[in-house]
Amino acid sequence: xxxxxxxxxxxxxxxxxxxxxxxxxxxxxxxxxxxxxxxxxxxxxxxxxxxxxxxxxxxxxxxxxxxxxxxxxxxxxxxxxxxxxxxxxxxxxxxxxxxxxxxxxxxxxxxxxxxxxxxxxxxxxxxxxxxxxxxxxxxxxxxxxxxxxxxxxxxxxxxxxxxxxxxxxxxxxxxxxxxxxxxxxxxxxxxxxxxxxxxxxxxxxxxxxxxxxxxxxxxxxxxxxxxxxxxxxxxxx
Amino acid sequence: xxxxxxxxxxxxxxxxxxxxxxxxxxxxxxxxxxxxxxxxxxxxxxxxxxxxxxxxxxxxxxxxxxxxxxxxxxxxxxxxxxxxxxxxxxxxxxxxxxxxxxxxxxxxxxxxxxxxxxxxxxxxxxxxxxxxxxxxxxxxxxxxxxxxxxxxxxxxxxxxxxxxxxxxxxxxxxxxxxxxxxxxxxxxxxxxxxxxxxxxxxxxxxxxxxxxxxxxxxxxxxxxxxxxxxxxxxxxxxxxxxxxxxxxxxxxxxxxxxxxxxxxxxxxxxxxxxxxxxxxxxxxxxxxxxxxxxxxxxxxxxxxxxxxxxxxxxxxxxxxxxxxxxxxxxxxxxxxxxxxxxxxxxxxxxxxxxxxxxxxxxxxxxxxxxxxxxxxxxxxxxxxxxxxxxxxxxxxxxxxxxxxxxxxxxxxxxxxxxxxxxxxxxxx
Numbered sequence: 265x266x267x268x269x270x271x272x273x274x275x276x277x278x279x280x281x282x283x284x285x286x287x288x289x290x291x292x293x294x295x296x297x298x299x300x301x302x303x304x305x306x307x308x309x310x311x312x313x314x315x316x317x318x319x320x321x322x323x324x325x326x327x328x329x330x331x332x333x334x335x336x337x338x339x340x341x342x343x344x345x346x347x348x349x350x351x352x353x354x355x356x357x358x359x360x361x362x363x364x365x366x367x368x369x370x371x372x373x374x375x376x377x378x379x380x381x382x383x384x385x386x387x388x389x390x391x392x393x394x395x396x397x398x399x400x401x402x403x404x405x406x407x408x409x410x411x412x413x414x415x416x417x418x419x420x421x422x423x424x425x426x427x428x429x430x431x432x433x434x435x436x437x438x439x440x441x442x443x444x445x446x447x448x449x450x451x452x453x454x455x456x457x458x459x460x461x462x463x464x465x466x467x468x469x470x471x472x473x474x475x476x477x478x479x480x481x482x483x484x485x486x487x488x489x490x491x492x493x494x495x496x497x498x499x500x501x
Numbered sequence: 502x503x504x505x506x507x508x509x510x511x512x513x514x515x516x517x518x519x520x521x522x523x524x525x526x527x528x529x530x531x532x533x534x535x536x537x538x539x540x541x542x543x544x545x546x547x548x549x550x551x552x553x554x555x556x557x558x559x560x561x562x563x564x565x566x567x568x569x570x571x572x573x574x575x576x577x578x579x580x581x582x583x584x585x586x587x588x589x590x591x592x593x594x595x596x597x598x599x600x601x602x603x604x605x606x607x608x609x610x611x612x613x614x615x616x617x618x619x620x621x622x623x624x625x626x627x628x629x630x631x632x633x634x635x636x637x638x639x640x641x642x643x644x645x646x647x648x649x650x651x652x653x654x655x656x657x658x659x660x661x662x663x664x665x666x667x668x669x670x671x672x673x674x675x676x677x678x679x680x681x682x683x684x685x686x687x688x689x690x691x692x693x694x695x696x697x698x699x700x701x702x703x704x705x706x707x708x709x710x711x712x713x714x715x716x717x718x719x720x721x722x723x724x725x726x727x728x729x730x731x732x733x734x735x736x737x738x739x740x741x742x743x744x745x746x747x748x749x750x751x752x753x754x755x756x757x758x759x760x761x762x763x764x765x766x767x768x769x770x771x772x773x774x775x776x777x778x779x780x781x782x783x784x785x786x787x788x789x790x791x792x793x794x795x796x797x798x799x800x801x802x803x804x805x806x807x808x809x810x811x812x813x814x815x816x817x818x819x820x821x822x823x824x825x826x827x828x829x830x831x832x833x834x835x836x837x838x839x840x841x842x843x844x845x846x847x848x849x850x851x852x853x854x855x856x857x858x859x860x861x862x863x864x865x866x867x868x869x870x871x872x873x874x875x876x877x878x879x880x881x882x883x884x885x886x887x888x889x890x891x892x893x894x895x896x897x898x899x900x901x902x903x904x905x906x907x908x909x910x911x912x913x914x915x916x917x918x919x920x921x922x923x924x925x926x927x928x929x
Contacts, residue, residue: 285839287837287841287842287843287844288834288835288836288837288841288842288846288847290835290843290846290847294882296884297882297883297885298885299885299887300872300885300886300887300888301887303887303891304887304891337566338567339567344888344891347870347871347872347888348870348872348873348885348888349873350773350774350872351761351776351777351872351873351875351876352873352875352876353876355876355881356876356881356882356883359882
């Protein structure tokens with residue numbers, strides 16, 4: 265009996281050892297393959313106060329695909345993304361864009377930021393009416409009347425952290441977030457904005473509850489004004 | 502080469518006869534050993550040229566990030582300044598549209614530009630000189646057939662005194678040996694083909710070698726070195742502790758070169774880019790030939806003897822225990838409870854040479870930047886690693902790297918937050 269127990273223990277020990285050295289079991293899924301993305305962008309959405317990383321779930325596929333290529337090819341500059349994507353093919357990036365585009369995650373509750381009535385009014389006016397004297401169109405003309413984006417590649421503006429929106433508007437303001445070969449209409453618009461207006465818009469957008477869907481297509485006027493953008497992002501169509 | 506020289510002296514009196522014999526042999530050998538495999542010769546001249554351009558990875562340097570193929574403008578930073586690569590499309594004003602085949606041969610073989618100026622060895626003519634005239638000619642014909650792009654690139658920004666080109670005469674006298682690859686008759690045709698590709702077009706020596714202060718390769722052994730203008734270490738191909746192939750099967754080397762992953766390793770950093778741009782397009786025969794040659798490289802002498810590791814002091818144990826906590830939290834899901842990984846997907850860390858290499862730069866950079874191996878035909882949907890610099894502090898990176906360098910039978914030096922800070926510099 266004593267021997268039997270010893271043998272049994274020995275066998276169990278061997279089994280335990282074997283389990284430790286078996287290869288890790290890796291699911292053959294895209295969710296597993298994009299773990300490098302979700303460590304920052306979140307498998308589920310979270311807002312921990314100072315979060316910077318934008319939500320990518322539910323964004324338009326065309327938008328995500330373009331941004332992935334822009335990061336990879338150095339047109340949109342953010343080093344961690346550039347290094348991560350450096351050696352990835354268009355086909356794979358397209359597949360990843362599609363994965364996140366159809367990923368349906370509940371939106372977090374909006375950030376709690378105190379917004380002065382003056383700021384709210386300023387933001388609301390620019391978002392829905394623009395400022396024709398300075399040739400600033402309303403955000404809603406391109407980003408959709410519900411600000412959830414316009415197919416195929418104009419991004420939605422809601423459900424994003426304030427820090428991120430401020431940084432992006434600031435990026436456009438100071439010379440273009442996307443370093444294309446041609447002038448970019450979003451850069452032209454952002455350059456007209458003051459820092460006060462940028463802050464107000466970023467705050468206002470970040471506190472809006474998210475509802476609605478992307479809309480179908482750009483207005484004729486804006487497609488003409490942003491013809492270069494459409495040209496550069498043409499492949500996403 | 503030495504043997505050949507000795508032989509020349511030995512048969513001095515029969516010089517004419519001997520020379521005739523040697524030329525015949527060389528000619529025969531060239532045909533036998535260096536030329537492309539049947540797989541490749543079944544292609545048209547145009548396709549062969551395109552293939553050779555891939556093998557030489559001309560695109561890698563002659564294309565700016567996101568720029569027009571072969572139109573140059575890529576900035577190559579070195580310790581002598583920044584070189585801006587030229588436009589090699591057939592545009593007559595801004596490219597090489599006015600070049601003749603002879604001009605191109607002079608650049609590849611002699612390192613001289615069309616106007617006779619000496620080229621900086623940032624263009625690896627020290628390796629390309631080994632390319633045969635026939636291959637150079639096919640490459641030239643292909644480059645002349647691609648769409649011309651009119652693009653003027655900025656000039657080099659080379660520091661004094663290196664910007665004084667005539668200095669290159671001295672450099673060349675010291676460090677440049679002109680000459681097409683000479684087959685080693687004692688080796689097989691496959692081995693010679695591999696050597697021809699590795700030493701010539703493949704220009705592996707551009708990175709896998711230590712360089713002296715004048716930027717010249719210190720030897721020809723591919724014993725590893727810091728990549729110029731980059732913060733990556735190109736591991737030694739002649740050390741079984743780094744990236745030597747002596748303990749690997751040919752199949753495993755072929756898999757790593759052509760797909761970017763093998764059971765034991767994964768291409769990362771600049772080498773992942775080389776696989777994406779160049780090596781994944783190798784023919785099976787050529788990948789095998791390269792592997793045969795790489796596996797045969799003799800082990801370099803600076804092999805460290807086996808050492809007995811003393812028991813660790815308590816403070817080291819505590820340091821590593823901190824690292825282990827981070828490992829369990831962030832790394833273990835993919836790399837396993839005993840660093841076993843999932844071969845071909847998530848590399849094992851136990852007994853992983855990149856992890857325990859004396860110079861820890863690469864493993865630190867991998868933790869900081871994460872990354873995906875290149876997408877290749879054989880591995881078109883790779884798994885990736887998150888960039889942990891977004892998640893944990895330098896101190897924690899140092900702890901976890903120290904831990905994996907000393908867990909599961911691994912032995913490596915500890916790294917500090919300062920090492921991590923230094924490894925972070927540079928984007929490539």
